[in-house]
Amino acid sequence: MGSAIGAQYVFTTEEDRIAYSDHYSADETSHQPLGAVAPATVEEVQAIIRIANEHKVPLWTISRGKNFGYGGSAPVVKGSIVLDLSRMKKIEVDAENGTVLVEPGVSFFDLFDFIQEHKLPLWLSVPGNSWGSVAGNALDRGVGYTTYGDHAARICGLEVVLPDGDLVRTGMGAMSGSPNWQLYKPGYGPSWDTMFCQSNFGVVTKLGLWLMPEPESVLGFDIDVDKPEDLGWLIDTLAPLRRQGIIQQSPSIGNWLRAAATLTLRDEWVEPGKPLTESVITAIRKKFNIGWWGVAVRWYGPLEINEATSRVVEKAFAGKPVMAMRPTRWVKGDAPEGSPATGVPVTYPLANANWFGGRGGHVSYSPVLPVNGALALDQYRRTSALYAEYGMDYHPSFAIGERHMTNVNQLLFNRDDPDMMKRVDSFMRALVKDATAKRYAEYRTHIDYMDLIADTFDFNNHALRRLNERVKDALDPNGILSPGKSGIWPANRREKRS
Amino acid sequence: MTLFQARNARLALFAAAAMLGLSACGGAGTGNAPSPAGGKQQANAGANAMQDRSYKSDAEKLFVEKCAMCHRDFGMGTVVLARRVEKGQEWLEKRTDLQADFVKTAARAGIGNMPRITRSDVSDAQLDAIAAYLEKAGRK
């Protein structure tokens, strides 16, 4: 590979192998790659793919590999070579149409800096960990907090190297020189963009994305409620507003710990190993003045419209037992609002790995539910009981979409506590079993659990898996691209399925 | 309130209200009032919480591009270090005790909650420049 891309971009020392392992993991060797290669151009990607096919070695594609909670940059199959695209950093913005074409190495901070430097009237939508890649995050169906927060839904046109080295452009990009590549998603005939999300069918080398034109104003409310049971009516109050499009971002309701885990250390409140009692929780909440649950809701656009929306939402909450409901307001000309609500990238939430004081981390358990208060309450009760049973601190959120809710739970752990680390795997499996009994599946998962989750999609004896694997075998006969991603295994490795 | 506490309060506001969907530090709860928001308009919590991404030299530019997201204002590293080091020293660029070799080892081996930085993300030559910048930055 050295001759294809330059020896200095082939990383095979022990230090490199460890650097590409999952640093949020109890056993970093379990998914350790053989090394990594970092091409800078699409031609170099193609050359690497050709060599991988010759030698039948598995590659694992990452854009920036900051997929913490889901495996970082580590592959499913130990000994794979990480195909690290972080050196590919081109940005092409179409300011008039509000679109960008990014290469995979472009981080949220890179794109933010570019937009600031060129004073473009465009806003990003960023995830809570914005260290990662704009493309990688969208391809893994990541989420942000503005109206553009469903990142995969804002993809418009891809450039992809297929597992045999062929290069395709999707949508209108299939016509060379088309001015509409980033403007019209479907293209002609079947559209393929979503086929490359959470998949191992190709290496995306360019990704088109729509960006929000800077709005005249952002108004909203920060809402806190006092009791765990308030989750039900809170969701039922927000749901119709969201479904009708009055609220167009996905409000994410988090519990007190989601905030507290970044603000304080557990040991300051309770002895290590002891559970967080209701009185401890109350004391923490009091100190930081946070609800048991809290949510930020925001609307974006002309001030006249937003002020009317505020009145409509306030009316919907009239008579509801809120603990606090604070209006928020940013109007063009004000100082930057400076948070992910206005597309400003952050890394601060990563501090929650320090909750136990030492080296920490988490895996995410993220089932999808219908938007319904009673179902959410039931989910809260069952999940929090399992957290208690396994001696873990309950850290949930419920993000409300137009028709579904994503219940992202972090299994926060302390890597310096071997006893706790031993419980994590059986805890995760218990949670998945519990969700599966309700016929809920996850929207995204960690590399350790990709088969476990794929197994839950069981209609007609796993017909979806058969379809995925027929496509995989047709495109990737040598099984070189990210084997095991989303539980999709190539023919030559199917016995590896866990 | 010391500057440090003020900053932490700002962090609290930011983390809780803006980022994580929780609100904090307002205290304007209105209970069962018919107008739940109480009509009182406040500035958005987390205002001005944006990071300073400016630079004056090539080395500082590299630091901003590769490290500032965690090691300037509101970065994960700054926040976590504030719990461990003397006041003011949580900003790497203000540290008076940083040796270039230590910076390089920390980046490559990881330290505490900081993951290891790959050579693709930051090349050896870039890391040399950043380490030299940090060794001097706080001692000016």
Ligand SMILES: Cc1cc2nc3c(=O)[nH]c(=O)nc-3n(C[C@H](O)[C@H](O)[C@H](O)COP(=O)(O)OP(=O)(O)OC[C@H]3O[C@@H](n4cnc5c(N)ncnc54)[C@H](O)[C@@H]3O)c2cc1C
């Ligand atoms: C505290 C905390 C908060 C977080 N908050 C959020 C959040 O709010 N929203 C959110 O979405 N995530 C969140 N995350 C999860 C994660 O850190 C982010 O999603 C991050 O953006 C993923 O890393 P990345 O962008 O570098 O993607 P990568 O790691 O580069 O990519 C992710 C996956 O996508 C696939 N992929 C990537 N690039 C390509 C390509 N070019 N071609 C084909 N397939 C590809 C690969 O399977 C890869 O494993 C959070 C994590 C933590 C620890």
